[in-house]
Amino acid sequence: MTGINNIENIIFSQMSLSTFKKCPLKFKLKYIDGIRWKNSSPVIRHFAEVFEKGKKFHLLAERYFQGISTDFERFKEEEPEIYEWINKLKEYFVIKKEHTYLPEYQLRMIEDPIRLQAKYDLIVDTKGELQVWDWKTAGKRLKRDKLEQSFQTIVYLYLLKEKSELAVDRKVNAEDIKMIYLQPNYIDSPVVIDYTEEKHKRFEEVIKNTIDTINNYDFMNDFDKSLYKKHCKYCEFNFLCNNERINLFKSDDEEIIDEIDWDDIEEIVI
Ligand code: SF4
Numbered sequence: 001m002t003g004i005n006n007i008e009n010i011i012f013s014q015m016s017l018s019t020f021k022k023c024p025l026k027f028k029l030k031y032i033d034g035i036r037w038k039n040s041s042p043v044i045r046h047f048a049e050v051f052e053k054g055k056k057f058h059l060l061a062e063r064y065f066q067g068i069s070t071d072f073e074r075f076k077e078e079e080p081e082i083y084e085w086i087n088k089l090k091e092y093f094v095i096k097k098e099h100t101y102l103p104e105y106q107l108r109m110i111e112d113p114i115r116l117q118a119k120y121d122l123i124v125d126t127k128g129e130l131q132v133w134d135w136k137t138a139g140k141r142l143k144r145d146k147l148e149q150s151f152q153t154i155v156y157l158y159l160l161k162e163k164s165e166l167a168v169d170r171k172v173n174a175e176d177i178k179m180i181y182l183q184p185n186y187i188d189s190p191v192v193i194d195y196t197e198e199k200h201k202r203f204e205e206v207i208k209n210t211i212d213t214i215n216n217y218d219f220m221n222d223f224d225k226s227l228y229k230k231h232c233k234y235c236e237f238n239f240l241c242n243n244e245r246i247n248l249f250k251s252d253d254e255e256i257i258d259e260i261d262w263d264d265i266e267e268i269v270i
Helices: 014-022 024-032 042-046 048-066 072-078 080-092 144-148 151-162 164-168 197-215 229-234 238-242 253-259
Strands: 100-111 114-125 130-135 177-182 191-194
Touching (some): 014 024, 014 197, 048 080, 048 130, 072 080, 114 164, 114 197, 130 164, 144 191, 151 197, 229 238
Parallel strands (some): 130 177
């Protein structure tokens, strides 16, 4: 089937792979047909404050690690929560001269059959190890088991191990890479996920198998909606597929936030 994007041209991200796993039709609508959640949609408006705070925190953290002087004090009155978050981050994360910080760093790999990209909140090279940091500002306390199996963990760790030379000019052993999820509201309890060569091989299989399934998926004939129904009530295409709207007042915010690709939301200015 033809669409705005041909499958062969798609460079997969953790979000697109995880979307395919949740529902192949949703993947097709978003990544092949190019239909995205509009900023004016009721869901995005409902979560506008959550998104805006998250985006601002990411921008301020980026500036902090880039060493760009920013008047953080002005947030004290205007945005006390963001002010508190960034102060906690600065206390927790004292910048060391001997370390290299790569905030908002993008990596890409196109080596048949793997076409993969990721944007990292922060990579830190301590010269002994590489740390991937990811900020999570929305939602409840993170669950380790969910994160360990997530496509974000799989893609971010796999891609960094494969392409470490692009980021830090040297090959790095899997055992010297780790991923750390940090929530400013729970700054003392980051979720640290270690990496190993065994995991690297396993993650490669998961990525290859998923891309292979996508490449060979017949969206006209293979799709069986009944298999994916549990994701419909939080899906932006619920009205299109089932003629039902997301019930924002009966839904679990967490589930909806998980569905939204933050990169889809318009940039904000601070
Ligand atoms: S509403 Fe349901 S079937 Fe339709 S794209 Fe979303 S998850 Fe898939």
